[in-house]
Amino acid sequence: MEYQSYKKQHEEYLSNNTGSSFIQVYLLLLLAPASVFFHRSLANQIQHSSQWIRFLFDFTVITFPLLICFCFPMLTLWIISFLVLFPFAINSFLKRRGETTKQKSVWGLESLQGKRKSFVDEYRGSMLVSTFIAILLVDFTIFPKYLAKTETYGTSLMDVGVGSFLFASSLTSKQTLAVNSRLKTIQKTLSSTSPLLIVGFIRLLGVKATDYQEHVSEYGVHWNFFFTLASVSILFSLLQIVKHEINIVLGIFMLIAYQFSLSKFGLSSYLQNNDRSNLLNQNKEGIFSLFGYTALFLFGREIGRAIFSNKERDLANWKWMSVKMGLGSCITLLLGLLSHYYIEQTSRRMVNMAYVLTTLSMNLLLLSCLLLISICTPSTGEQPPF
Numbered sequence: 602m603e604y605q606s607y608k609k610q611h612e613e614y615l616s617n618n619t620g621s622s623f624i625q626v627y628l629l630l631l632l633a634p635a636s637v638f639f640h641r642s643l644a645n646q647i648q649h650s651s652q653w654i655r656f657l658f659d660f661t662v663i664t665f666p667l668l669i670c671f672c673f674p675m676l677t678l679w680i681i682s683f684l685v686l687f688p689f690a691i692n693s694f695l696k697r698r699g700e701t702t703k704q705k706s707v708w709g710l711e712s713l714q715g716k717r718k719s720f721v722d723e724y725r726g727s728m729l730v731s732t733f734i735a736i737l738l739v740d741f742t743i744f745p746k747y748l749a750k751t752e753t754y755g756t757s758l759m760d761v762g763v764g765s766f767l768f769a770s771s772l773t774s775k776q777t778l779a780v781n782s783r784l785k786t787i788q789k790t791l792s793s794t795s796p797l798l799i800v801g802f803i804r805l806l807g808v809k810a811t812d813y814q815e816h817v818s819e820y821g822v823h824w825n826f827f828f829t830l831a832s833v834s835i836l837f838s839l840l841q842i843v844k845h846e847i848n849i850v851l852g853i854f855m856l857i858a859y860q861f862s863l864s865k866f867g868l869s870s871y872l873q874n875n876d877r878s879n880l881l882n883q884n885k886e887g888i889f890s891l892f893g894y895t896a897l898f899l900f901g902r903e904i905g906r907a908i909f910s911n912k913e914r915d916l917a918n919w920k921w922m923s924v925k926m927g928l929g930s931c932i933t934l935l936l937g938l939l940s941h942y943y944i945e946q947t948s949r950r951m952v953n954m955a956y957v958l959t960t961l962s963m964n965l966l967l968l969s970c971l972l973l974i975s976i977c978t979p980s981t982g983e984q985p986p987f
Contacts, residue, residue, distance in 0.1 A: 616816070617944065620755030621674075621747040623938075623959065628677045628759050629748075630963055632670055635684040635728035636663050636971035640687030641978040663727070667734050671758070672743050713919055713975065718908060720971040727753065727967075728762075728769045733782060735759055751961040752818060753873060753950050756959065760949035764960035767833065767894055771901030773832070790838035801827030818950060822877060824887025833894045837902070840895075852899030859892040860954040864945055872951050886950055893952025900961055904968075916976065923972040930965035933958045 616753065640662045646660055662822065666684065695717045713719070738744035748758040804825050808815055820826065863869040868889065877883045907922070914922075937958030941947050947955040 603662065616752060618746055618749055618751050618755070618757065620751040620757035620760060623756055624673060624936070625677075626756055626758055626761055627963065627966070628681065629674065630967060631668060631681055631970070632666055632677065632684075633724070633731070633967060634974055635681045636666055636795075637723050637727070637868055637971060638974050638978060639684040639688055641974060643691060646691075664730055664734070667731055668738075671731075671738055672678065672745075674745060674748065708856055713914070716909075718975075720968065720975040721908060723971050723975075724968055725773070727768050728765055732762055732766060735762060749910065750816075750817075750819060751949060752875065754946040754948050756821055756947050757949075760947075760956070761963055763949060764894070764897055764941070764952070765964050766826075767830065768897055768901040768964050771828065771898045772905035773901065774905070785923050787838045787841075792835055794834050797827050797831035797834075801831065817877070818886065820885030820887035820890075824884040829887060829891065829894060832891050833898050836891060836895050838900055840899075848899045848903050852896040852903075855892060855899070856896040856954055856957055859896070860944065863951060863953055869945065869951060869953075890950070890952040893954075897952075897957050897961060900957075901964075904965075908968075919972065919976055923969050923976070926969035928966045929971060930962045933965065934962035937962055 610696075640659070647655060650658075656898075664685075666680050670680055673967060678864075714745075735744075735748070739749050739759065750759045750763070751757050758774070791887060804827060805823055808825075820829070863872075872885055872889060881888065904926075936956050941955040945953050947953070947959060949956055
């Protein structure tokens with residue numbers, strides 16, 4: 602009886618959440634590049650220290666700011682300011698004393714020319730760390746409710762995190778990096794997604810068996826995010842009957858058609874009603890949101906292709922790529938805001954146009970900032986802390 606009361610209170614606490622503002626979510630996301638900048642700027646000073654000192658430094662710089670700001674978002678701007686300004690003060694002080702480390706730098710252009718790109722590692726690593734922290738904190742009252750997933754409309758940190766996780770996976774997916782025949786791609790996709798489907802069923806059985814609290818309006822009665830990840834990957838492989846050069850066009854067309862169905866054909870009302878009379882209705886949020894997620898995956902896939910292209914680039918080309926991603930972030934943000942205010946409010950539950958565009962904008966901004974930091978603050982060959 603006590604558990605049922607706790608379960609009900611927990612579900613009610615996270616119900617009817619409308620999220621926070623776009624500005625607050627942007628600030629929280631900018632913690633990652635600020636932490637990476639701090640780490641890159643000062644990592645040289647402790648590179649000869651013991652492994653435990655370096656681990657403590659990595660944890661304090663990368664993980665601790667996220668943990669503090671997720672619990673106390675009002676401190677975010679102050680912590681970002683500290684992470685950006687403090688390295689300048691330290692390096693200036695050490696330079697005056699003649700104590701700066703004089704070693705040949707091997708990051709920067711060299712790290713961008715290999716198969717692995719340091720800024721992509723940092724982007725995906727910060728995404729995983731943020732995801733782990735948010736998932737663990739959301740069950741505690743110290744985690745602000747407005748950062749948790751919204752009920753229907755609104756923007757929150759965890760809302761953006763869902764789309765960002767899928768976008769991050771699209772950047773480095775085997776489908777992005779490999780060049781295979783259509784049939785081979787589909788076969789490999791079915792093989793690679795089977796673990797996701799297995800984990801999805803395990804989670805479904807575990808939640809039902811333990812009577813763990815859940816929000817049906819999030820994905821549906823049986824659906825979960827593991828099924829979404831697997832389904833998007835399979836849908837993407839099936840769409841590869843067309844040339845990859847038009848994936849952006851295909852993504853735009855899919856997003857517009859899906860939003861038109863939401864706004865003009867009553868799909869939005871259908872997804873919001875409480876009818877759970879059959880299997881489709883029981884899982885309608887998870888199934889229909891695949892259109893929005895697949896469009897986001899298509900965009901991410903082409904961005905990944907551009908980043909991991911075999912084309913040789915000099916420093917000027919990488920700087921231009923950073924600028925282009927920054928401009929892309931501004932354009933998609935503008936389109937997302939127009940969609941939010943004049944078509945339909947941002948909804949992670951339906952993964953509508955405003956959600957896809959604003960999520961794409963935020964991730965392009967992160968990539969742009971991290972690429973610029975990678976260019977401007979080379980290190981001495983030590984691997985990133987992710």
